[in-house]
Amino acid sequence: MIKSITQFFTEHFSEEEEEVQQRGIEFATTALLIEVSRSDSDRADEEQASILAILNNLFDFTDEELAELIAMAEDAIEAAHDLHQFTRLLNEHYDYAGRKQLVTQLWRVAYADGRIDKFEEHIIRRIAGLLHVDNRDFIQAKIAAREH
Numbered sequence: 001m002i003k004s005i006t007q008f009f010t011e012h013f014s015e016e017e018e019e020v021q022q023r024g025i026e027f028a029t030t031a032l033l034i035e036v037s038r039s040d041s042d043r044a045d046e047e048q049a050s051i052l053a054i055l056n057n058l059f060d061f062t063d064e065e066l067a068e069l070i071a072m073a074e075d076a077i078e079a080a081h082d083l084h085q086f087t088r089l090l091n092e093h094y095d096y097a098g099r100k101q102l103v104t105q106l107w108r109v110a111y112a113d114g115r116i117d118k119f120e121e122h123i124i125r126r127i128a129g130l131l132h133v134d135n136r137d138f139i140q141a142k143i144a145a146r147e148h
Helices: 002-012 017-038 045-058 063-079 084-093 096-111 118-130 135-147
Strands: none
Touching: 017 045, 017 063, 017 084, 017 096, 017 118, 045 063, 045 096, 084 096, 084 118, 096 118, 096 135, 118 135
16 A cells, blocks of 8 residues: 555656655545445535545646556555544644644545544544544534534
């Protein structure tokens, strides 16, 4: 799996360390968004559309690159033993405001189908904990996503 991720970045982007690091952040973000969408066993079209909209808003990918990144992130989430491998990179490179914003984006995916499932809330709470986002900001992110 790591080989396919490395190959993707090598084929589509220069090998400058800063750019590869940015692509890793984009990959980790994508994986976490997907994890929220699959947490309730009902992968609604609205949630998939929300993920695409969020990724298009946050990052600069062509449709083809985005589809390939999502496919690889889905495989990575399926094979992952835990979420630490994704959150570690984000903790290293996002400041607190960036991590809180990511939690808001996770809530937007969960709200996309019009309801929050207990499994979605659980996974977002778990990710927020791994991102060291405190409970007050976790709740504020939930409210901000609901009002969006």
